[in-house]
Amino acid sequence: MGRFIVRRLLQMILVLFAVSVITFLIFNVIPNSDPAVRMSGRHTSESTIQAIRKEWGFNDPLYQQYLTTMKKVVTGDLKSQFTQLPVGKEIVKGLPRTFSLAIGAALLWMFVAICFGLYSAVKAGRFADRFLTIIALVGISMPVFWIGALMNYYLGFKLGWFPNGGYVELTEDPIDWFYHLILPWTALAILFIGFYSRVLRSNVLDTINEDYVRTARAKGLGERQILIRHVLRNSMIPIVTLWGLDFGAVLGGGAILTETVFDLQGVGQYTAEAIGQLDVPPVLAVTMFSAFFIVLLNAVVDILYAYLDPRIRLS
Amino acid sequence: MAEPLLSVKDLEVSFATEEGVVQAVDGVSFDLAAGEVLAVVGESGSGKSVTAMTLMGLTRSPNARFAGTATYKGTELVGASEDELRRVRGAEIAMIFQDPMTSLNPVQRIGTQIVEQIQEHEGLPDQQARERTVELLERVGIPRARERVDNYPHEFSGGMRQRVMIALALSCNPSVLVADEPTTALDVTIQAQILQRMRDLREETGAAVILVTHDLGVVADIADRIAVMYAGRIVEEGTLDEIFYDPQHPYTWGLLGSITRVDKPRPERLPAIAGLPPSLANRPTGCHFRPRCPHEFSECPKVPPLAARVPDQPEHRDRCWLSVDEKRTKREVTPGEIGLADKERTPA
Numbered sequence: 001m002g003r004f005i006v007r008r009l010l011q012m013i014l015v016l017f018a019v020s021v022i023t024f025l026i027f028n029v030i031p032n033s034d035p036a037v038r039m040s041g042r043h044t045s046e047s048t049i050q051a052i053r054k055e056w057g058f059n060d061p062l063y064q065q066y067l068t069t070m071k072k073v074v075t076g077d078l079k080s081q082f083t084q085l086p087v088g089k090e091i092v093k094g095l096p097r098t099f100s101l102a103i104g105a106a107l108l109w110m111f112v113a114i115c116f117g118l119y120s121a122v123k124a125g126r127f128a129d130r131f132l133t134i135i136a137l138v139g140i141s142m143p144v145f146w147i148g149a150l151m152n153y154y155l156g157f158k159l160g161w162f163p164n165g166g167y168v169e170l171t172e173d174p175i176d177w178f179y180h181l182i183l184p185w186t187a188l189a190i191l192f193i194g195f196y197s198r199v200l201r202s203n204v205l206d207t208i209n210e211d212y213v214r215t216a217r218a219k220g221l222g223e224r225q226i227l228i229r230h231v232l233r234n235s236m237i238p239i240v241t242l243w244g245l246d247f248g249a250v251l252g253g254g255a256i257l258t259e260t261v262f263d264l265q266g267v268g269q270y271t272a273e274a275i276g277q278l279d280v281p282p283v284l285a286v287t288m289f290s291a292f293f294i295v296l297l298n299a300v301v302d303i304l305y306a307y308l309d310p311r312i313r314l315s
Numbered sequence: 316m317a318e319p320l321l322s323v324k325d326l327e328v329s330f331a332t333e334e335g336v337v338q339a340v341d342g343v344s345f346d347l348a349a350g351e352v353l354a355v356v357g358e359s360g361s362g363k364s365v366t367a368m369t370l371m372g373l374t375r376s377p378n379a380r381f382a383g384t385a386t387y388k389g390t391e392l393v394g395a396s397e398d399e400l401r402r403v404r405g406a407e408i409a410m411i412f413q414d415p416m417t418s419l420n421p422v423q424r425i426g427t428q429i430v431e432q433i434q435e436h437e438g439l440p441d442q443q444a445r446e447r448t449v450e451l452l453e454r455v456g457i458p459r460a461r462e463r464v465d466n467y468p469h470e471f472s473g474g475m476r477q478r479v480m481i482a483l484a485l486s487c488n489p490s491v492l493v494a495d496e497p498t499t500a501l502d503v504t505i506q507a508q509i510l511q512r513m514r515d516l517r518e519e520t521g522a523a524v525i526l527v528t529h530d531l532g533v534v535a536d537i538a539d540r541i542a543v544m545y546a547g548r549i550v551e552e553g554t555l556d557e558i559f560y561d562p563q564h565p566y567t568w569g570l571l572g573s574i575t576r577v578d579k580p581r582p583e584r585l586p587a588i589a590g591l592p593p594s595l596a597n598r599p600t601g602c603h604f605r606p607r608c609p610h611e612f613s614e615c616p617k618v619p620p621l622a623a624r625v626p627d628q629p630e631h632r633d634r635c636w637l638s639v640d641e642k643r644t645k646r647e648v649t650p651g652e653i654g655l656a657d658k659e660r661t662p663a
Contacts, residue, residue, distance in 0.1 A: 220405035
């Protein structure tokens with residue numbers, strides 16, 4: 001098991017290297033115009049362009065450019081072309097907000113999706129199952145900026161049950177932190193709950209007909225033990241893959257819409273603003289940052305997989 | 316006969332399917348005495364597995380219908396509640412399934428799977444349950460059982476997994492062992508080992524066995540009594556010798572005639588019973604074997620009752636209208652050889 005984990009982490013480093021090369025090419029090489037001009041923004045002067053060209057080494061050979069860019073990304077030396085604020089610091093500032101949103105939402109959607117999916121499968125074909133199917137489809141169909149805005153308007157502004165967006169530090173006031181995050185968590189989780197519970201339902205229905213579930217029944221176990229010990233674990237494997245990818249994306253600032261609608265000022269919202277201002281350095285940095293989390297969570301998922309399914313450890 | 320351990324009376328099982336109602340088991344009755352081995356023989360779709368699984372309530376589903384009774388030590392099984400059945404399953408009646416490759420949970424250690432059953436029924440502490448599991452694995456012939464108890468099913472071969480299944484079935488000292496084609500999925504050499512092991516364990520534990528199989532060769536080794544099933548009914552029932560040396564039902568003749576023997580010259584073609592078993596959703600009236608039987612006559616459209624027809628063999632019962640003398644002449648295709656003649660094909 002230890003060797004498996006080490007191997008998987010080494011692979012992860014290789015993937016990250018590939019991702020960094022591709023990101024570099026996409027931002028600085030492929031657009032086929034002067035990268036210095038693009039980076040300097042809409043209102044610029046010849047001297048700014050010259051300065052950028054010198055700073056980023058755009059006259060150097062490509063590998064040299066790559067190394068310069070990576071050095072800037074890794075050392076946190078990147079500056080927003082717009083505000084002149086260091087990108088690294090801005091991301092670090094947004095991290096606790098993004099992490100609070102991502103971790104809470106990911107736990108919420110996984111937990112609720114497991115409950116809904118299991119219940120739906122147990123009641124397959126009956127009213128409860130059909131009802132949950134409709135709820136899931138509604139959840140999948142509602143875009144987060146729309147449901148988020150509705151929640152904010154009705155539950156936050158009109159009824160005043162929840163704060164109207166914003167964020168409070170966990171260290172400052174844990175209860176207020178929780179209170180401020182209830183709506184964002186819910187809005188972000190709704191889409192995933194719908195999707196995950198559907199996938200889990202069909203996995204459970206497949207697993208229930210397996211021979212070893214019949215064996216479990218023949219052993220005299222109760223329905224609940226059969227479901228949890230024998231059916232659920234075997235049905236979780238595809239869900240865990242999905243969860244790793246989605247959770248990684250959200251951790252890396254992928255919840256751009258949710259963060260913006262609820263004004264959480266996290267990494268996602270920072271990205272949204274940078275994109276709006278055509279501010280290349282922050283976008284470059286956030287892209288690599290998200291890629292890191294997706295790759296990391298993928299590795300974590302593979303390790304989880306090996307825990308869930310012992311057959312994987314050998315191969 | 317003493318009070319039977321398990322008594323099945325007029326058991327009927329039917330399933331509602333898209334093709335209509337499938338009558339999988341149609342009035343099956345038999346008794347099982349303590350320590351006895353009863354073989355239930357028949358081809359695919361004869362209802363033998365459904366009968367076996369129904370005893371443990373494993374065929375229950377929203378589209379299944381049941382009738383009749385199965386009484387185990389005074390407890391009624393067919394209409395029992397899930398809670399009552401749970402106390403019987405694994406502890407009183409245990410089951411060995413056909414395919415050991417899929418019958419164990421792939422993500423749990425085999426020891427965990429056996430300990431789970433012991434603790435469910437006897438509530439032993441972890442250490443004791445584990446000790447008993449290791450003993451059980453040793454008893455069914457798994458080498459280095461103390462190490463292998465922590466292995467996963469994919470680390471075992473098919474024959475070893477079936478041994479694990481047997482250990483699991485024996486773990487709570489059941490009085491009845493239901494083995495549903497326990498050797499069908501295994502290599503021939505492994506089949507012999509598993510059967511030998513089952514025979515030994517029966518001697519040691521004194522458990523009664525219901526052995527479901529389509530293989531008469533398996534039966535000859537181990538069974539005390541045989542029930543032959545065809546299309547949901549028992550067509551003949553008797554002791555091993557009665558069935559092998561004085562079979563009364565033409566279907567049994569066909570089965571016996573289909574055994575290829577190594578001590579005889581090899582036949583040109585392997586003998587087989589002409590035709591196919593009837594669809595269980597649309598069975599012939601009267602005797603179910605009628606369309607495939609070369610000896611069909613005017614009585615056959617009436618359902619023959621399962622009755623003792625041979626003088627001096629009170630436990631030997633069959634469902635065939637022919638007289639005993641007629642049967643004894645007609646079953647010999649060649650002198651001294653039991654078999655079923657080809658049914659003449661009527662030109663279309």
